[in-house]
Amino acid sequence: MTNYEIRKDFPIFDGDKIAYLDSGATTQRPKQVIEAVDNFYRTANANPHRGAYELSIEATNIYENARKKVASFINSPSPEQIIFTRNSSESLNLIAYSYGLNNLKKDDKIVISIMEHHSNLVPWQFVSKKCGCLLEYMYVNEEGLLTDEEIEKKIVPGVKIVGITQISNVLGTINDVKKIVKKAHEVGAIVVVDGAQSVPHIKTDVQDLDCDFLVFSGHKMLSPLGIGVLYGKKELLNKMDPFLFGGDMIEYVYEQETTFAPLPAKFEAGTQNVGGAVGLAAAIDYINSIGMDTIKEIEEELTKYLFDELSKLDFVTIYGPKDLSKKAGVISFNINGVHPHDVASVLDSVGVCVRSGNHCAQPLLRSMDIDSTVRASLYMYNTKEDIDKLINGLNKTYDMFKKWIKK
Amino acid sequence: MTNYEIRKDFPIFDGDKIAYLDSGATTQRPKQVIEAVDNFYRTANANPHRGAYELSIEATNIYENARKKVASFINSPSPEQIIFTRNSSESLNLIAYSYGLNNLKKDDKIVISIMEHHSNLVPWQFVSKKCGCLLEYMYVNEEGLLTDEEIEKKIVPGVKIVGITQISNVLGTINDVKKIVKKAHEVGAIVVVDGAQSVPHIKTDVQDLDCDFLVFSGHKMLSPLGIGVLYGKKELLNKMDPFLFGGDMIEYVYEQETTFAPLPAKFEAGTQNVGGAVGLAAAIDYINSIGMDTIKEIEEELTKYLFDELSKLDFVTIYGPKDLSKKAGVISFNINGVHPHDVASVLDSVGVCVRSGNHCAQPLLRSMDIDSTVRASLYMYNTKEDIDKLINGLNKTYDMFKKWIKK
Amino acid sequence: MDNLESMYTDIIMEQSTATYNKHELDNKTDSEHGHNPSCGDDITLEIIMDGDKISDLAFTGHGCAISQASTSIMIDVLKGKSKDEALKMISIFLKMVKREEVSEEELDSIEDARALQNISNMPARVKCAELAWYTMEKLLEKN
Amino acid sequence: MDNLESMYTDIIMEQSTATYNKHELDNKTDSEHGHNPSCGDDITLEIIMDGDKISDLAFTGHGCAISQASTSIMIDVLKGKSKDEALKMISIFLKMVKREEVSEEELDSIEDARALQNISNMPARVKCAELAWYTMEKLLEKN
Numbered sequence A, B: 001m002t003n004y005e006i007r008k009d010f011p012i013f014d015g016d017k018i019a020y021l022d023s024g025a026t027t028q029r030p031k032q033v034i035e036a037v038d039n040f041y042r043t044a045n046a047n048p049h050r051g052a053y054e055l056s057i058e059a060t061n062i063y064e065n066a067r068k069k070v071a072s073f074i075n076s077p078s079p080e081q082i083i084f085t086r087n088s089s090e091s092l093n094l095i096a097y098s099y100g101l102n103n104l105k106k107d108d109k110i111v112i113s114i115m116e117h118h119s120n121l122v123p124w125q126f127v128s129k130k131c132g133c134l135l136e137y138m139y140v141n142e143e144g145l146l147t148d149e150e151i152e153k154k155i156v157p158g159v160k161i162v163g164i165t166q167i168s169n170v171l172g173t174i175n176d177v178k179k180i181v182k183k184a185h186e187v188g189a190i191v192v193v194d195g196a197q198s199v200p201h202i203k204t205d206v207q208d209l210d211c212d213f214l215v216f217s218g219h220k221m222l223s224p225l226g227i228g229v230l231y232g233k234k235e236l237l238n239k240m241d242p243f244l245f246g247g248d249m250i251e252y253v254y255e256q257e258t259t260f261a262p263l264p265a266k267f268e269a270g271t272q273n274v275g276g277a278v279g280l281a282a283a284i285d286y287i288n289s290i291g292m293d294t295i296k297e298i299e300e301e302l303t304k305y306l307f308d309e310l311s312k313l314d315f316v317t318i319y320g321p322k323d324l325s326k327k328a329g330v331i332s333f334n335i336n337g338v339h340p341h342d343v344a345s346v347l348d349s350v351g352v353c354v355r356s357g358n359h360c361a362q363p364l365l366r367s368m369d370i371d372s373t374v375r376a377s378l379y380m381y382n383t384k385e386d387i388d389k390l391i392n393g394l395n396k397t398y399d400m401f402k403k404w405i406k407k
Numbered sequence C, D: 001m002d003n004l005e006s007m008y009t010d011i012i013m014e015q016s017t018a019t020y021n022k023h024e025l026d027n028k029t030d031s032e033h034g035h036n037p038s039c040g041d042d043i044t045l046e047i048i049m050d051g052d053k054i055s056d057l058a059f060t061g062h063g064c065a066i067s068q069a070s071t072s073i074m075i076d077v078l079k080g081k082s083k084d085e086a087l088k089m090i091s092i093f094l095k096m097v098k099r100e101e102v103s104e105e106e107l108d109s110i111e112d113a114r115a116l117q118n119i120s121n122m123p124a125r126v127k128c129a130e131l132a133w134y135t136m137e138k139l140l141e142k143n
């Protein structure tokens, strides 16, 4: 399938009114996903796990099959290592509260990269304050890359947790997570991988990476909002205390004592978002029907085109890796002297959707000495025409603003 | 509108194959709700709060309008006191972690009723263990009612938190929350009201109740799964620490320090379930179009019919209030000598969906010296025919099992 | 009613109310507890192992007709078996109720427990039938 | 392009790059900080109150053209006003950009700040225009 064919499955592009270049924030949904959820609510909706009737069993099976699908998508050794959450942020907080607070001691170290999204950063500040441990950063070089020296220097004995995003949501940097995991395990640290920007785009194999935890969000991979995933190694998840308490995650409840259910129920309190899981399963089916290889090819071609076209604009500064083998389909840039918010407004007026701001990565931007950028991010349904619209819009913006730009 | 007319809006009842008597677990959805969500994903989907383009602003507005709708539905003084969560369980955990852990000291008391759902019970066990405080119970009398004496006896100086469900999900008991709140405030305690079973069924006014927190779940009031609500008094919410950390709930993020956004964003980390909020708003519109008074009338009539018909079966024991003015449309019962799970299976075979088990209320059932019950719970789309099917099913069950029943 | 009648057969109803396997064992060598949190079924198995052999087996607890019958029938068929024989029978039983493939021969080998085959038509109840067998598996694996 | 051109007018572009209001005040009597976390716009207002009167006002910080222009224009129109006059103008401005009803008279009363009226056609940018005015409101309420 080509991106042009794929695009037809997405109702929001009917009439081709918008060039949607903000898939890093949230993707659009194909009709296959929308219809799967719709159909669930029309025909199979019930509370799973709790009923003694067929409809409820059906809902349970649908939910557990979604879990199996997610497990095989990231090659999890077993489905019960897949915990459904609301989004990546909740998954990361679950790890911080349930693993972090209970395993870190005074003067232990947590190391994360400076390019982490706030969701893989602020929870670690919380843990480090509560536990009296140290939060340290791996910084990037001028190209936005983590060097081997930096990794070696920061991941040292005493480090207990390493947090790393597989792909930066600002610079598109693809980090060598496998290397970082290896190094971390050598010093006895566990590794939390933020796959929010990677799992939707590149084949992710948790056993190959050997990471201890991996999180991602359904809404960044064609699913409905409100469903996220936490993968963890079984021995870690088994040892962890529950995070949210309530219905369905218990075994026996006495007035003063409670025993908890085994994985995965232990981490899923209350009525779960079965509709969301149905959507995520349908999204994985859709992605598999296209094939991760095809998706990668489409994105690589578009990324190169976007990068080349942007590079031709001498009034634009591009941030992050110039070596495209280390860069995913996420490009941050600025028109020199024009604020990204103004750029985004002009682009919006010509039907181009990009994001402007700090992209929930203030420490990274501060370390690069910038306040904000314009970000274009791609997915399988984008086309060269979308990029051409962006480039035209940037030229128009520059024309509008140039007489006011201070040199 | 009559229940027969309402019923036509619910696709799952097409062909009238099932008598769905498990709305206490989760309700069915009218086409208006399903279509609203569907339409959002087809036309207006984007990440709210983060974009600089119209589509994203539209998503933001849709999300904030849903918040306003929820606020006015429960008469919250302002929309920012409405926090969107995943479900009631998450809302209760938010209170337990963020208010409970930070405000309770050794030997303080938490008082909850014995009829609380595990979701308003297990989190308080967690808090009481962490803080070294005492968790005490208000017990019910033989009819499943909290007496004034019990309330007076338990809510005394030293109590800091009172947790109370407005309607029991097992017995249907309607608690006099207003009286409990008054008493609790007299001794300086705050009150957490579990509205999961009440908000969908009876007009709930947080200002009239004067409760400090109220939680409920969208999926028990015609909405999609995956969206819940926490209401809190503004001064409490403002003073509380954030619970989940990450994107969109921050103001400034530095490497070692973070300042947080004002309400409601402070409590909503990461990309929110806008689709879920759209569904909840559509559900509220639907409910308002019927009218809470009409809903109450329909349910009261059905509850009386159900109770009367069940009472005629001499092989059935009914639990909970006999005074129907104190009982909502939730009735637990047993066929004497037949296990509820077997009853539910026979009912299932004749198309009647009820729940059997302990209904996430083990301490209540233990205090009543039973292991489990059959529960039938009603909503506006149920009919006398549903109840007739149930009664026929019960007669059939009794016929099947009677020769094996031990006296 | 087909599924229902094929499930609540006379054998099963009789076994569900039978009490001859339902008691504690004076000289038990081990025991194991099993529980289905969603429905509340709760049983404890007690065993007397004689070397490799299950020389006695009994249970206490409560639950629905299916779980009680399944437990009692299991005790009937496993008593006197060796650990390995018992584990094999357990695995065949579990495959049978989950509707995985089992041969006629295998079905024969689990003796009267075959009476529970039709439970596989009622997914809501498979858990009830499984409880005793999973609990027994755990118990044997410790021994 | 209609909305866009009516927004990025010469007045606004000029004010967005003007620097005469952008500096610290030596004898400030108070200051207030405003921030839009979603876009990163960040300003600090400094004020010299002379009794009830705003005798001087200036700002530092950074942000988009709209927020910078709105801040500079606000300083122009509020300088010399009394606290009450200023609060009234702020409230009219905020109503105007949110598209709530405002009379011709009211619009006149906010002087040059009227130039920002068309921002109400671009909901994505209303926040940018509001930042300075909300910050000023906070500042005055403390004084």
Ligand SMILES: Cc1ncc(COP(=O)(O)O)c(C=O)c1O
Binding pocket: A247, A269, A270, A271, A272, B024, B025, B087, B088, B089, B090, B117, B119, B120, B165, B167, B168, B169, B194, B196, B197, B217, B360
């Ligand atoms: C009284 C009561 N409280 C809390 C809950 C938990 O709701 P949820 O499962 O949506 O978190 C329920 C329903 O299961 C309930 O009936």
Ligand SMILES: Cc1ncc(COP(=O)(O)O)c(C=O)c1O
Binding pocket: A024, A025, A087, A088, A089, A090, A117, A119, A120, A165, A167, A168, A169, A194, A196, A197, A217, A360, B247, B269, B270, B271, B272
């Ligand atoms: C790298 C990265 N991590 C985490 C997140 C947070 O995801 P969510 O908002 O779905 O919780 C995002 C997206 O916003 C992201 O890009």
